[in-house]
């Protein structure tokens with residue numbers, strides 16, 4: 001994808017990323033720590049946290065020279081340190097162009113090397129058909145359905161577990 005890069009967060013991304021993130025259709029598919037309504041102060045504290053991380057694990061998805069979403073990994077410790085969970089989101093005006101699929105492929109390749117991983121995995125809420133499709137198109141394999149494993153928006157739902165092995 002020519003118009004899209006994955007890059008470090010910048011403090012000046014806060015305003016524009018808030019306009020993308022403040023969307024219930026995004027919040028409904030993410031953990032509750034992703035706020036809704038999403039305020040500029042939420043973006044500012046998230047970006048500050050991302051820039052202080054060592055190693056850096058959270059990155060901006062930049063579409064046409066503007067931050068339009070985020071992607072990151074949650075690293076594990078001890079014997080699980082070769083596995084990491086990937087998570088991502090994209091502003092609604094960018095959906096349906098294959099961006100998330102391309103970004104997930106490129107970021108997973110990067111993460112395998114950068115963090116010396118053998119396995120990258122993601123959890124997807126049962127109603128998130130677009131995300132299931134993204135993981136499939138990016139070459140991930142469905143490993144499990146975690147039945148009734150989360151509560152989101154007051155509903156107990158299943159999660160799908162997808163993984164890719166280096």
Ligand SMILES: CC(C)(COP(=O)(O)OP(=O)(O)OC[C@H]1O[C@@H](n2cnc3c(N)ncnc32)[C@H](O)[C@@H]1OP(=O)(O)O)[C@@H](O)C(=O)NCCC(=O)NCCS
Nearest residue numbers: 026029088089090095096097098099100101129130131133
């Ligand atoms: C999931 C998300 C990242 C997808 O981004 P995107 O750039 O639109 O994804 P892509 O264009 O690469 O692929 C989307 C695929 O889902 C399909 N899709 C979209 N809505 C769908 C639906 N309701 N039912 C079935 N398939 C759907 C598209 O047709 C496309 O598949 P195709 O190429 O076979 O036609 C974006 O919708 C998003 O940020 N959602 C909110 C946050 C989120 O869900 N994050 C991921 C958590 S696991």
